[in-house]
Amino acid sequence: MYGAEVAHSLFSRFPDCQIYGLGGQHMREAGVEMEGDISHTAVVGPFEVIGYLGTLYGVFRRLAERIESEPPNAAILIDFPDFNLRLAKRVKDAGAPVIYYVSPQVWAWREGRVNQIRRLVDKMLVIFPFEEEIYRKAGVDVEFVGHPLVDRVRATKSKEEFCKTYKLDPRRSIVSLLPGSRRKEVRYILPTLCKAAERIAMQKPDTQFVIPIAPGLDRKLIEHIVQTRPITIVSNETYNAVRYSRAAIVASGTATLETALLGTPEVIVYRISRATWFLGKFLLKVRLFGIVNIILGEEVVPELFQDKMTAHEVSETALRLMDNVWIQSRIRGNYERLRRQLGVGNVAERVVDAVSSVISSAQLQTRG
Numbered sequence: 001m002y003g004a005e006v007a008h009s010l011f012s013r014f015p016d017c018q019i020y021g022l023g024g025q026h027m028r029e030a031g032v033e034m035e036g037d038i039s040h041t042a043v044v045g046p047f048e049v050i051g052y053l054g055t056l057y058g059v060f061r062r063l064a065e066r067i068e069s070e071p072p073n074a075a076i077l078i079d080f081p082d083f084n085l086r087l088a089k090r091v092k093d094a095g096a097p098v099i100y101y102v103s104p105q106v107w108a109w110r111e112g113r114v115n116q117i118r119r120l121v122d123k124m125l126v127i128f129p130f131e132e133e134i135y136r137k138a139g140v141d142v143e144f145v146g147h148p149l150v151d152r153v154r155a156t157k158s159k160e161e162f163c164k165t166y167k168l169d170p171r172r173s174i175v176s177l178l179p180g181s182r183r184k185e186v187r188y189i190l191p192t193l194c195k196a197a198e199r200i201a202m203q204k205p206d207t208q209f210v211i212p213i214a215p216g217l218d219r220k221l222i223e224h225i226v227q228t229r230p231i232t233i234v235s236n237e238t239y240n241a242v243r244y245s246r247a248a249i250v251a252s253g254t255a256t257l258e259t260a261l262l263g264t265p266e267v268i269v270y271r272i273s274r275a276t277w278f279l280g281k282f283l284l285k286v287r288l289f290g291i292v293n294i295i296l297g298e299e300v301v302p303e304l305f306q307d308k309m310t311a312h313e314v315s316e317t318a319l320r321l322m323d324n325v326w327i328q329s330r331i332r333g334n335y336e337r338l339r340r341q342l343g344v345g346n347v348a349e350r351v352v353d354a355v356s357s358v359i360s361s362a363q364l365q366t367r368g
Helices: 002-013 025-029 048-069 081-093 113-120 129-137 159-165 183-203 219-226 238-243 254-261 274-283 291-296 311-323 325-341 347-367
Strands: 020-023 033-037 075-078 098-101 123-126 142-144 174-178 208-213 231-235 247-251 266-270 303-305
Touching: 002 020, 002 025, 002 075, 002 347, 020 025, 020 048, 033 048, 048 081, 075 081, 081 098, 081 113, 098 347, 113 129, 123 129, 123 347, 129 142, 174 183, 174 238, 174 254, 183 208, 183 219, 183 247, 183 266, 183 311, 208 219, 208 238, 219 231, 231 238, 238 254, 247 254, 247 311, 254 266, 254 291, 254 325, 266 291, 266 311, 291 325, 303 311, 311 325
Parallel strands: 020 033, 075 098, 098 123, 123 142, 174 208, 174 247, 208 231, 247 266, 266 303
Antiparallel strands: none
């Protein structure tokens, strides 16, 4: 999604440029020539990745070979650090500058990667304000460009229009269930969310439940887990669904930030394999896990992870969010503070400005 926004801005400013890379539907529709599909590489956890190594290596090899045979003017690497930092070395060996957009979470774990980044990355473009100081202290050329979601997160319909589309009653409360964007996440998280919905419905029978499907996620997988429960599956209207919800139960990740920007009180949940969780407890150096709470430096929205993510705890927490006006007001006040920290928008244009500057500098050095 972020790559597509940058591609649109690049094509707008440089109509004759050629862009290739690794991405998904959004980048393909933006005109990027795909050397691999990210839907085949999305995986969570060091143990889970083993089954994907062959696919990952095949994509990496195709990209590396093309970089070597057709050196680009620049490479824009977006997140995905274990893959992209290896690719950065191939780009540097080919003599092209490296711009990294959406930093690896060095503030959460593997802070030693900062040294690798200093060697391989010409310009780091960060989307969280606290990241800028981390890299500046480490001697990395860094710029805070703002968060790209600030430009795009908003409802596109009225509540009445949205409810009419999905045969929902606009006078009754809606609760959104967001179980993640990867198949494995959904398998770990959605069954508990469905049970939590049943418990909420027992106390509030008028509550309506919706599951906004992430782009590219298999609808049949969702339907298989939901079965005959009265939960409405929403396609391509996540922002409308969340905006008009009284509360949301959200898997940790970008969706928690989107929910905050839409102003909906949320509980952040997550569950992974026990082996990955056990390893993570030794490697992670954060006391909060939800990115909303990390940015604000306190547990503004409740977090229920791993063994704490039970149907009972999730439902009771969601009910408090629905009923307690003081909690709702406090959360929304902190959401406004969060929004002010995320920049003023036009992020893709700032990224293109930085890319242009790095390319111009590299060309001057070559001529010199």
